[in-house]
Amino acid sequence: MVTLESVISYCQKRLSIDSITDFDNAYNGLQLENNGSVTKIAASVDAGLIPLQQASQAKADLLLCHHGLFWSPITPIKDHNYKKIKTAIDNNIAVYSAHLPLDCHPQIGNNALLAKALNLEVIDTFLEYKDTNYSFICHPNGCTRTMLTERLKALFPDTFSSILYGSETPERIALLTGSGQSAVPYLKANNIDTLITGELKQQHFNMAQELELNLYPCGHYATETFGVKALAEELANHFKIEWTFLDQNCLI
Incomplete structure (x- = not known):
């Protein structure tokens, strides 16, 4: 039998959870436990109600996610929050979340795997x-x-977008999966001419024009599917259990 404790211990060490400080209210690690064993892993970008229902249908007892159950302080467990927690508990589904640790990991992180997919x-x-x-x-x-x-269009056919006012021969390309808003003001100071990210704001169109940048917002969800898939596959291979990815076809 594969224990939940052994799987969580593997994740904590592999992702260096204890040494990475995340944004306020983003809790990394085991967020909800089950009866103590793991027979099948489901991976999802978000720990939403639908992914939890799909995990139940897939007979998974551990949900690995990038965006966990808890993001805001002191959230009452009622309405949709109650439904999520109840679905997980009723179906014996543990929930493990890794946010920044799964963005910045040098081997199985979202940014690292995006670089590999683009041959950068x-x-x-x-x-x-x-x-x-x-x-x-x-x-x-x-x-x-x-x-x-062309590579990005092939990789993100449904969510690809571009704002091209920079060099036709990029020299330094930044990768920031998910939200890229925090990166744009610091690109020029780091001699970066191109940014590949998930989502931006309208104001960044003007910044791209004025600062002569290439910006590629290719979908917050789409750019953050890499890490949870890689972690789930690695765990499945290590512990000799099944895994599945719960795709939500989110175009944002």
Whole structure:
């Protein structure tokens, strides 16, 4: 029997959970326990009601997610929050969440796997939050803007978007999966001409024009599917159990 304790211990060490400080209200680690055993893992970007219902239908007893059950302080467990917790408890589903640790991990993190998918070479990191850099800087490996655009269209066919006012031959490409709003003001100071991210604000269109940047907002959800899949697959291989990904077809 594979114990929940052994799986969680593996995750904590693999993701260096205890050494990475996340944003306020983002709780990394085991958020809800089950009866103590794991027979099948479900992976999802979000610990929402529908993913939990799908995990139940898939006969999974552990849900790995990037965005967990708890994001705001002192949330009453009622309405949709009650339904989520009840669904998990009634169906013996433990919930484990990893946010920034799964963004910045050098092997199975969202940014690292996005770089690999695009054949970009990671050369540095930036955007520090409490001693952890959570954005990657990449060398293009001969990839022109046209080539990069085509690769991103193929990788994110439903959510690809671009704002192209920068160099046609990028020299330093930043990766920040999910929300990229915090990165844009610091791109020029780090000699970065291109940013690949999940989502931006309308104001960043003007900043791209004025600062001569290439910005690729390719979907918050879509850019953050890599890490949970990789972690679930690694756990499944290590513990010899099944896993499945619960795709929500989110285009935001």
